[in-house]
Amino acid sequence: xxxxxxxxxxxxxxxxxxxxxxxxxxxxxxxxxxxxxxxxxxxxxxxxxxxxxxxxxxxxxxxxxxxxxxxxxxxxxxxxxxxxxxxxxxxxxxxxxxxxxxxxxxxxxxxxxxxxxxxxxxxxxxxxxxxxxxxxxxxxxxxxxxxxxxxxxxxxxxxxxxxxxxxxxxxxxxxxxxxxxxxxxxxxxxxxxxxxxxxxxxxxxxxxxxxxxxxxxxxxxxxxxxxxxxxxxxxxxxxxxxxxxxxxxxxxxxxxxxxxxxxxxxxxxxxxxxxxxxxxxxxxxxxxxxxxxxxxxxxxxxxxxxxxxxxxxxxxxxxxxxxxxxxxxxxxxxxxxxxxxxxxxx
Amino acid sequence: xxxxxxxxxxxxxxxxxxxxxxxxxxxxxxxxxxxxxxxxxxxxxxxxxxxxxxxxxxxxxxxxxxxxxxxxxxxxxxxxxxxxxxxxxxxxxxxxxxxxxxxxxxxxxxxxxxxxxxxxxxxxxxxxxxxxxxxxxxxxxxxxxxxxxxxxxxxxxxxxxxxxxxxxxxxxxxxxxxxxxxxxxxxxxxxxxxxxxxxxxxxxxxxxxxxxxxxxxxxxxxxxxxxxxxxxxxxxxxxxxxxxxxxxxxxxxxxxxxxxxxxxxxxxxxxxxxxxxxxxxxxxxxxxxxxxxxxxxxxxxxxxxxxxxxxxxxxxxxxxxxxxxxxxxxxxxxxxxxxxxxxxxxxxx
Numbered sequence: 228x229x230x231x232x233x234x235x236x237x238x239x240x241x242x243x244x245x246x247x248x249x250x251x252x253x254x255x256x257x258x259x260x261x262x263x264x265x266x267x268x269x270x271x272x273x274x275x276x277x278x279x280x281x282x283x284x285x286x287x288x289x290x291x292x293x294x295x296x297x298x299x300x301x302x303x304x305x306x307x308x309x310x311x312x313x314x315x316x317x318x319x320x321x322x323x324x325x326x327x328x329x330x331x332x333x334x335x336x337x338x339x340x341x342x343x344x345x346x347x348x349x350x351x352x353x354x355x356x357x358x359x360x361x362x363x364x365x366x367x368x369x370x371x372x373x374x375x376x377x378x379x380x381x382x383x384x385x386x387x388x389x390x391x392x393x394x395x396x397x398x399x400x401x402x403x404x405x406x407x408x409x410x411x412x413x414x415x416x417x418x419x420x421x422x423x424x425x426x427x428x429x430x431x432x433x434x435x436x437x438x439x440x441x442x443x444x445x446x447x448x449x450x451x452x453x454x455x456x457x458x459x460x461x462x463x464x465x466x467x468x469x470x471x472x473x474x475x476x477x478x479x480x481x482x483x484x485x486x487x488x489x490x491x492x493x494x495x496x497x498x499x500x501x502x503x504x505x506x507x508x509x510x511x512x513x514x515x516x517x518x519x520x521x522x523x524x525x526x527x528x529x530x531x532x533x534x535x536x537x538x539x540x541x542x543x544x545x546x547x548x549x550x551x552x553x554x555x556x557x558x559x560x561x562x563x564x565x566x567x568x569x570x571x572x573x
Numbered sequence: 574x575x576x577x578x579x580x581x582x583x584x585x586x587x588x589x590x591x592x593x594x595x596x597x598x599x600x601x602x603x604x605x606x607x608x609x610x611x612x613x614x615x616x617x618x619x620x621x622x623x624x625x626x627x628x629x630x631x632x633x634x635x636x637x638x639x640x641x642x643x644x645x646x647x648x649x650x651x652x653x654x655x656x657x658x659x660x661x662x663x664x665x666x667x668x669x670x671x672x673x674x675x676x677x678x679x680x681x682x683x684x685x686x687x688x689x690x691x692x693x694x695x696x697x698x699x700x701x702x703x704x705x706x707x708x709x710x711x712x713x714x715x716x717x718x719x720x721x722x723x724x725x726x727x728x729x730x731x732x733x734x735x736x737x738x739x740x741x742x743x744x745x746x747x748x749x750x751x752x753x754x755x756x757x758x759x760x761x762x763x764x765x766x767x768x769x770x771x772x773x774x775x776x777x778x779x780x781x782x783x784x785x786x787x788x789x790x791x792x793x794x795x796x797x798x799x800x801x802x803x804x805x806x807x808x809x810x811x812x813x814x815x816x817x818x819x820x821x822x823x824x825x826x827x828x829x830x831x832x833x834x835x836x837x838x839x840x841x842x843x844x845x846x847x848x849x850x851x852x853x854x855x856x857x858x859x860x861x862x863x864x865x866x867x868x869x870x871x872x873x874x875x876x877x878x879x880x881x882x883x884x885x886x887x888x889x890x891x892x893x894x895x896x897x898x899x900x901x902x903x904x905x906x907x908x909x910x911x912x913x914x915x916x917x918x919x920x921x922x
Binding site: 258259260286288289292293294410411429430431433542546547548549550 | 649662663664665668669670671672673675676692695696699700793797
């Protein structure tokens with residue numbers, strides 16, 4: 228392991244930020260409606276310098292009010308899932324750990340469906356009704372995390388194999404409940420669920436939700452980053468880490484709660500965007516090494532790049548119709564994962 | 574991590590500025606406040622010059638009202654009338670492209686609660702684009718819904734004429750088949766797995782108007798039905814909608830080769846009715862599909878004879894298997910003729 232220098236961290240992040248910038252420009256330019264680079268630059272310039280009133284063209288509306296929020300959402304979702312995946316993999320010392328394997332996505336989906344079912348019976352203002360689904364998803368994710376955490380304990384201690392198994396079983400149980408609800412309940416509102424189960428960034432959210440997501444991400448990711456050095460030592464084994472002075476139970480609790488929060492946030496706004504939390508950390512580890520002090524930030528940026536890029540494909544491949552972004556990440560992610568795995572072996 | 578946080582904050586700032594001044598595209602200063610069928614209050618620019626339809630049924634209604642020149646965009650599935658296929662496409666009903674819709678500068682986007690997603694409507698609201706939702710559950714509601722839509726779009730006369738024609742034709746149909754015993758049918762939406770329709774759908778109501786009743790009695794809109802249960806109920810006819818790939822004549826006949834399906838006497842006796850896919854769309858054209866189905870299920874009621882006792886005879890209709898054999902074969906011929914004439918509505922009137 229190289230010693231951590233700010234120069235190295237800065238260099239790695241800069242490279243990824245440049246890539247992210249290009250991906251964002253591509254994502255802003257391409258879509259169902261063609262936008263010229265010149266118009267794009269002009270509109271962005273006006274937005275940044277507070278002259279958004281001058282943007283009269285509908286292209287401005289498309290770029291600023293449709294594509295930009297969506298890209299921002301992709302960045303937050305990708306970064307959250309990727310950081311959560313990195314943390315779960317380190318914490319459980321299992322390369323297969325990922326928010327979806329642990330059942331969190333299914334829990335969030337069930338929460339969202341229950342919110343949709345309850346919606347007609349609740350008399351709430353339309354503004355609040357729009358928040359019901361994400362709130363239901365977040366509560367579902369949180370409840371699932373708590374349940375899996377509880378089930379995964381053995382003699383009061385978290386056992387990584389038991390926890391993973393508890394997650395897998397909970398995920399399939401919750402999926403079955405979702406199927407049961409979808410086939411037994413009448414209601415046209417459930418039609419969007421199939422899209423949502425695949426992961427979807429097309430829903431526009433209120434501004435407050437973005438702030439909530441941004442602050443939530445910074446707090447949770449920051450909390451995980453404070454344990455980065457301890458996570459490195461944990462890779463050697465829990466006993467070894469403990470002998471080296473790591474407060475293992477505290478690290479485990481902090482990382483588990485923070486990573487679950489990140490997953491809950493991401494799933495509550497985008498549904499189940501699969502593979503990002505599993506693959507991006509592995510790619511970043513192959514490129515930049517497994518020092519968590521650099522891996523966590525690079526994984527966050529890598530996740531953002533992956534989701535924004537995948538969503539750009541989702542919007543453009545079958546334009547003007549749209550694919551769920553989860554379908555793209557799964558189609559691209561699975562072969563990529565196999566390739567990386569084989570290359571590493573040989 | 575620091576870089577990521579800074580990037581996130583930067584974008585947050587950009588976004589918050591951007592969304593602080595939502596642009597409303599329409600320059601029309603005059604608005605009319607209407608309540609749509611989802612109970613939402615909608616500001617409709619007056620006059621409505623540019624319409625985007627997000628459902629095939631709404632596209633058909635817009636054409637029926639003679640507003641096709643104002644329709645600037647529709648979905649990939651809007652295939653009737655043929656001209657609707659040439660309109661700018663905004664994607665599917667469930668996953669339309671918001672940016673394509675914005676680029677079309679619509680005064681009003683038409684959605685229907687039975688097909689479109691709530692999220693789409695919320696997104697349009699956030700962009701300051703007015704959307705009007707319909708939600709018909711019966712044939713009568715299709716009529717009132719079309720009438721109301723005509724008013725909202727500023728063509729009440731066209732609405733009155735379209736609705737008048739629908740009502741007139743349905744009343745005439747009622748006279749012919751209303752008093753006949755209803756045929757018990759299974760409406761097949763999908764065969765693998767078997768999906769039929771629930772009792773509260775407009776399709777179930779359309780079947781009733783055609784002198785038929787669905788044997789499936791489910792509160793769900795699109796129930797998956799067990800074949801055994803259908804065998805127990807033994808429908809007189811299987812009804813298919815034409816556009817469906819599985820309803821191509823060969824596929825329908827192919828069902829008779831499947832052992833599981835042969836337990837239905839309607840299948841072994843080849844008693845199928847194939848009607849236009851208009852039955853799947855809550856638009857004025859559904860009346861044509863209803864007439865067509867009535868003709869196939871009750872051919873006797875459409876045989877014009879100088880003998881005015883015909884109607885009385887039909888009313889005294891015996892159950893099929895107790896009829897004199899001559900009558901039965903005659904009826905089969907009529908059925909065949911009915912099938913040949915399918916699509917034309919004035920052929921025997």
